[in-house]
């Protein structure tokens with residue numbers, strides 16, 4: 001086996017064949033067969049060694065793929081070709097299709113899909129790609145529904161808005177009915193009054209000041225939720241209202257309506273306009289009518305805002321009220337405890353007198 005010593009060296013280098021001839025031994029002729037035999041053995045050993053070495057690096061190749069650098073062993077033949085694609089336009093692809101895809105690619109493309117998702121979904125929806133990647137569609141369509149969900153707010157039909165500019169001072173139904181109206185809210189007493197009205201199942205009309213409605217939209221919504229109706233009572237309650245220039249009257253009336261509607265939410269109806277202090281004139285009556293609100297006066301005024309005493313409020317209502325009447329009261333503008341106390345007596349009395357509660361004519 002001494003020969004082994006010589007030939008084995010070449011084992012280190014892969015190119016075995018060229019070396020054998022080189023050995024310059026004198027008695028080569030006779031030993032040739034031996035040497036060649038040894039060389040053959042050495043070569044086979046070297047090959048075997050190489051094989052094992054390579055095998056350690058890539059055990060799988062034995063099956064099929066020879067020298068695949070990556071490791072798309074599991075991946076289909078298309079693996080290598082897919083890699084470049086995601087880089088360019090595969091942006092959205094990688095996001096939805098993390099499975100199946102080659103392991104190396106997902107990372108680079110992963111960040112992009114995020115941005116793509118953030119931006120308008122429609123733009124990043126190339127038709128070409130969609131068909132090939134089934135998982136994609138789910139992500140893109142998911143976005144639109146979200147936006148759609150925001151837009152569809154329930155929109156109940158607003159109350160009828162009469163085109164008449166004549167100040168109304170009676171109920172819609174007439175007969176033995178009465179309309180309770182509350183001005184200058186929403187205010188601290190509004191909740192108490194709502195509780196009281198709910199106790200008797202009574203509906204009323206609330207003439208709200210625009211800026212107060214804007215400041216307490218929850219109370220505006222509570223009024224609506226209880227089935228009551230809304231009336232525009234200007235933005236700032238300026239007086240004497242009839243003395244206002246046309247432009248200012250337009251602003252006070254229209255802006256207040258907008259504030260109330262905004263506070264109440266989409267679909268909020270504001271069917272009437274009541275001038276502060278009853279300061280109606282032809283101009284503001286026309287303005288309100290053009291905005292779809294009937295000018296609203298009253299037929300009974302117990303002057304509760306001046307706090308004349310509970311007994312006074314109650315007696316004035318009893319003496320002035322006639323069927324179809326509209327009662328003026330206040331849920332804002334100061335301490336309304338007398339108003340609330342008077343209501344506790346008046347509502348049962350009205351019911352006992354056979355009155356039904358109604359809204360003003362519109």
Ligand SMILES: [Zn+2]
Nearest residue numbers: 183184276277
């Ligand atoms: Zn008022």
